[in-house]
Each structure stands twice: as structure tokens, then as C-alpha cells.
Amino acid sequence: MAAYSGRDIALFVIAFFFPPLAVLFKRGCGADFFINICLTLLGAIPGIIHAFYIVHKYSEGHEDLERDGLHYQPVPNSQPTQVVYGSNNN
Numbered sequence: 001m002a003a004y005s006g007r008d009i010a011l012f013v014i015a016f017f018f019p020p021l022a023v024l025f026k027r028g029c030g031a032d033f034f035i036n037i038c039l040t041l042l043g044a045i046p047g048i049i050h051a052f053y054i055v056h057k058y059s060e061g062h063e064d065l066e067r068d069g070l071h072y073q074p075v076p077n078s079q080p081t082q083v084v085y086g087s088n089n090n
Contacts, residue, residue: 019051
């Protein structure tokens with residue numbers, strides 16, 4: 001996995017002091033932002049953990065399997081010409 005960008009490192013620092021602001025910068029004004037506000041109101045630690053998670057999950061260097069991060073190879077489907085059953089003890 002690639003290292004974090006300078007922007008992501010700055011967002012980690014912002015997330016430690018004011019978690020909703022880091023989530024707002026990373027994801028915009030959506031569900032993640034409102035979830036983080038609720039978690040921050042419940043306590044600082046849950047908000048910080050959620051903000052760190054959001055910054056890590058959506059970082060530029062992070063390989064996202066949902067966005068074509070995993071490539072499959074086709075499996076050869078050629079049938080064997082001869083099938084041999086039993087042992088090879090002659």
C-alpha cells in the first residue's frame with residue numbers, strides 16, 4: 001500500500017482536534033459527516049476514531065476493491081484429453 005499523501009496527513013491532524021471538519025473535507029456534507037457529528041457529540045473518542053477511519057478508507061493511496069482494485073484472471077477451461085483413474089504403481 002502506498003504512503004499517505006500530504007493532504008491525508010493534514011486531515012489526520014485535523015481529525016484529532018475537530019473530527020467533523022476532517023470528514024467534511026474528505027467526504028463532503030453527506031451521511032458520513034452527520035454520523036461523525038453524532039459520534040462527536042456522544043464523546044470525543046468515537047468521533048476521532050470514525051474520522052480516522054474515513055480518512056484512511058478514502059485516502060488516495062488506498063486500494064479500494066469496490067472501485068476496480070482487484071483484477072481477476074480467466075481460468076483456462078480446456079478439458080484434459082485423457083482421464084486416468086487409479087494408482088500409477090506398475
